[in-house]
Amino acid sequence: MKLRLAGRLAGTMLLATATAALTAAPVGAAPEQASTPERTSAVDQQDRAGTLLEAMQRDLGITLAQSRQRLRQESIAERVQRTVRGSLGAAYGGSYYDSAAGELVVGVTDRAKLDEARSSGARARLVEHSSAELDGIAGRLDGLLPEAPPAVTGYYVDPADNSVVLTADRGGAGAAENFLRSSGVAENAVRVDTERSPRLYNDIVGGNPYYVGDSARCSVGFAVQGGFVSAGHCARKGDGTSSPRGTTVGSSFPENDYSYIASAERGRPAINDYGGGTVSVAGSTEAPVGSSVCRSGSTTGWHCGTIVSKNQAVRYDQGTVHGLTRTDVCAEPGDSGGAFVSGDQAQGMTSGGWGNCTDGGTTFFQPVNEALDNYGVQLLTE
Secondary structure, three states, rough: OEEEEOOOOOOOOOOOHHHOOOOOOOOOOOOOOOOOOOOOOOOOOOOOOOOHHHHHHHHHOOOHHHHHHHHHHHHHHHHHHHHHHHHHHHHEEEEEEOOOOEEEEEOOOHHHHHHHHHHOOOOEEEEEHHHHHHHHHHHHHHHHHHOOOEEHHHHEEOOOOOOOEEEOOOOOOHHHHHHHHHHOOOOOHHHEEEEOOOOOOOOOOOOEEEEEHHHHHHHEEEEOOOEEOOOOOHHOOOOOOOOOOEEEEEEOOOOOOOEEEEOOOOOEEEEEEEOOOEEEEEEEOOOOOOOOOEEEEEEOOEEEEEEEEEEEEEEOEEEEEEEEEOOOOOOOOOOOEEEEEEOOEEEEEEEEEEEOOOEEEEEEEEEHHHHHHHOOOOOOOO
């Protein structure tokens, strides 16, 4: 199976072969059946079916108290990550959130700086490769990716393993290893991992939260001043939308997977929790690798998981998208463009992946801050 797209495709990309787009909780316009809860943070919301905390309990296998504690610990980890990355400089070897220990783990290439990292509040460990070195290897693989065999589906940096992971379709490990040997990169810093080939989630059945043209449906990602952002593969520049009504002002795909739709409809800093309420959006602080993350989609509702890696290149049939975030959250056709949040912080819009919400899988999202910066729009927040 190839990586799935999740929305309308341009040019020769066929809509009829896909079944739906990952929908975001109505951030721009909540569905009629959704009630409006009290304006409280995600951590303080009441425990009710369908809320972020309820979904975390269901999908992460933790209690309500553990869900609340994890969100608090992850908030601390976000702050520590910003501090330690700047202080370590060239000795920074990547970082990730250890959910079992409830703390940020930081890789350090210089033994003399281990105590400095620990003083910031992180658990420090000595690693061989710096973050800059791994990013350089990833950049080298990125340049060669267009010439890679079809079995190679992408790459990402794994801070927990202090390595670059080259992903390949099942049965394609040999081809990926041959490609790696010919790449000229340091092979001791790269490992090959096989999985089902991802695809973008796509849907042409009519329905909320918004339509593109006469038949294609995608989902609102997040409300912004003057409209909303969503997945780039859902619509081309100039395409009109309905429910909410708007015009696609900008769209980038496949290099990126984001779009901005200008709309006069009322936007709300909220995400549909598919349990009769909404989850507030308070900002867009980027969560570290290892953090919990939840997704809202019209096909499968709320589902949660973990951020696995960042800055992944994903090689869809329609082209390679760069800078995506990899998660183990499930998704199905019909959920495209939808919102990913960590606590009450916006993270990104669903791009594609593989698997389903019965057997699990991998889903990628386009970081929201890149789209906000590119279009110069402001996220609506509480």
